[in-house]
Amino acid sequence: MKILIAGGAGYIGSHLVRELHKLGKHEIIVLDNLSTGHTAAIPQAVTFEQGDIRDKQRLDEVFAKHKPVAVYHLSASIEVAQSCVDPLSYYENNVSGTVTLLQIMQKYGSKYFIFSSTAALFGMPDRIPIEADDTTKPVNPYGETKLAVEKILHWCDQAFGLKYVCLRYFNACGADEAGDIGEDHTPESHLIPLVLQVPAGKREKVFIFGDDYDTEDGTCVRDYVHVTDLASAHIQALDYLGETNESNRFNLGSGHGYSVKQIIDAARRVTGHPIPAEIKPRRAGDPATLVASSTKAEKVLGWKRKYDSIDKIVATAWKFHQLHPKGF
Numbered sequence: 123m124k125i126l127i128a129g130g131a132g133y134i135g136s137h138l139v140r141e142l143h144k145l146g147k148h149e150i151i152v153l154d155n156l157s158t159g160h161t162a163a164i165p166q167a168v169t170f171e172q173g174d175i176r177d178k179q180r181l182d183e184v185f186a187k188h189k190p191v192a193v194y195h196l197s198a199s200i201e202v203a204q205s206c207v208d209p210l211s212y213y214e215n216n217v218s219g220t221v222t223l224l225q226i227m228q229k230y231g232s233k234y235f236i237f238s239s240t241a242a243l244f245g246m247p248d249r250i251p252i253e254a255d256d257t258t259k260p261v262n263p264y265g266e267t268k269l270a271v272e273k274i275l276h277w278c279d280q281a282f283g284l285k286y287v288c289l290r291y292f293n294a295c296g297a298d299e300a301g302d303i304g305e306d307h308t309p310e311s312h313l314i315p316l317v318l319q320v321p322a323g324k325r326e327k328v329f330i331f332g333d334d335y336d337t338e339d340g341t342c343v344r345d346y347v348h349v350t351d352l353a354s355a356h357i358q359a360l361d362y363l364g365e366t367n368e369s370n371r372f373n374l375g376s377g378h379g380y381s382v383k384q385i386i387d388a389a390r391r392v393t394g395h396p397i398p399a400e401i402k403p404r405r406a407g408d409p410a411t412l413v414a415s416s417t418k419a420e421k422v423l424g425w426k427r428k429y430d431s432i433d434k435i436v437a438t439a440w441k442f443h444q445l446h447p448k449g450f
């Protein structure tokens with residue numbers, strides 16, 4: 123099958139590209155505007171098309187050339203706090219851009235769409251762990267843009283039979299075990315890579331955004347799921363669409379919640395560095411606790427995680443940082 127991976131040069135996308143490439147079953151085309159992605163993160167044998175999902179003419183060229191049957195859509199603006207400061211750019215990239223991509227898919231008759239959705243859909247959840255069919259009520263513009271796309275997809279299925287899977291990732295983390303690809307954002311906003319910048323000698327300490335949340339130690343609790351496990355769920359989601367021709371949505375988490383303080387402790391154990399930490403005020407848009415139930419993905423997709431230990435997950439990220447002290 124010909125598969126287009128929009129955002130395939132990014133952190134999660136490059137891990138998906140690597141796993142699909144290893145599988146050797148499909149023809150892969152990566153489309154990316156390289157705003158945050160890296161060509162060095164994708165194998166040389168994979169076709170790369172530079173382009174922006176908001177650029178209809180460029181998408182038309184790429185789809186006319188490759189005619190992909192399936193599209194993985196990971197290209198988005200991804201920072202919760204930034205989305206609270208600049209919501210319109212989030213709507214422009216994540217909603218308008220996705221609409222343009224879907225219009226081109228409709229024009230060329232692409233059948234399957236696998237969408238990178240998020241835990242941020244659930245806002246302040248009614249219960250923990252969060253089931254895939256629980257109420258969605260985002261508390262930040264980033265989550266709103268992802269929910270808007272999930273709703274758009276429902277109507278695309280009704281209107282012209284586009285079959286889709288929404289994968290709501292919780293906090294993606296870690297790196298491919300070989301250590302040659304990993305998370306490299308500039309500036310970095312995610313907790314684990316920021317914490318690892320301390321033992322890497324790039325910053326003196328890490329900031330903890332709020333210790334007055336209603337959690338055991340007062341810091342936010344998140345569900346950190348390994349990026350290679352996310353990649354395997356994507357591959358199973360495409361198999362699922364091929365087998366059932368039915369749209370669906372799944373939560374993807376690790377089954378555990380860790381507080382910011384617990385993550386810093388894990389990084390201290392893995393790196394042997396004391397990693398000083400300082401409490402700062404809360405960051406805009408942060409819910410206290412987000413932990414997934416991935417039962418639906420396990421039952422329906424047959425998804426099995428390879429990584430269950432937070433220390434092992436942090437160790438894979440640390441290996442990437444040690445092998446790539448300057449990033450890609």
Ligand SMILES: NC(=O)c1ccc[n+]([C@@H]2O[C@H](COP(=O)([O-])OP(=O)(O)OC[C@H]3O[C@@H](n4cnc5c(N)ncnc54)[C@H](O)[C@@H]3O)[C@@H](O)[C@H]2O)c1
Nearest residue numbers: 129131132133134155156157158159174175197198238294
């Ligand atoms: N990182 C997480 O913890 C997390 C959690 C839940 C959901 N997600 C979602 O997963 C997806 C991938 O996230 P990531 O962490 O790999 O981010 P990333 O920034 O590393 O990857 C995004 C990729 O998309 C590209 N891109 C962005 N806008 C584009 C556009 N308009 N046209 C073409 N390419 C564009 C970037 O260059 C980059 O390569 C995003 O949709 C994000 O919202 C991420």
Ligand SMILES: O=c1ccn([C@@H]2O[C@H](COP(=O)(O)OP(=O)(O)O[C@H]3O[C@H](CO)[C@H](O)[C@H](O)[C@H]3O)[C@@H](O)[C@H]2O)c(=O)[nH]1
Nearest residue numbers: 200202240241242292293311312313329330331342382405
């Ligand atoms: O220097 C830091 C960075 C983060 N945090 C805290 O650590 C937690 C995790 O923050 P991240 O920025 O690593 O991740 P988010 O939970 O904000 O968001 C990530 O996961 C979400 C899903 O849960 C989204 O999809 C989003 O794209 C992705 O960035 C938050 O409580 C945050 O306040 C700190 O205390 N200090």
